[in-house]
Amino acid sequence: DADVTQTPRNRITKTGKRIMLECSQTKGHDRMYWYRQDPGLGLRLIYYSFDVKDINKGEISDGYSVSRQAQAKFSLSLESAIPNQTALYFCATSDQTGPTGELFFGEGSRLTVL
């Protein structure tokens, strides 16, 4: 089983709909992140959380919100989806006690907004 699990893996929705992408991890890491990937733009940080009570905006948080329900769960919501939010979304975790801060990624959630 994957250590970082994202659901759904694929979703097609319409403009204006509310969408939630969920992430759960079994690695026991405190730090969790949401990124979006667009061709030619790499990964851009949306939100990050260093523990359950800590939520921070990243580079591109407008139009998104997050919820850290537990150490293991970090959800990303699009309150009113728009077409330019069509992208591949990745959840990641890191271990603050590790020497390198390596990120561990889920397999991604592909979102299409029509």
Place this chain on the structure above:
Amino acid sequence: GEDVEQSLFLSVREGDSSVINCTYTDSSSTYLYWYKQEPGAGLQLLTYIFSNMDMKQDQRLTVLLNKKDKHLSLRIADTQTGDSAIYFCAEDNFNKFYFGSGTKLNVKP
């Protein structure tokens, strides 16, 4: 955010060396990273270098860091078709990680 720049594509023949380049802006990064993304998958850490090092070698991989020019490179020796993937460099800024655009490496048989 931080600016991390890479060229988008690189094509090499099997057995040749590949060199993927990256420039970054944050001179305070403790570590710099190379991640690999295979089709349909998330990113996986390939290697990293501590910011006070100039070079790190790990089997077929050589990482060079030029702090003065803020330039990072990844050399893959004896490139194989299985090395075809997208390679991302990344820097950390107080445990926020900023990624480049990714370089798609195509290895021709």
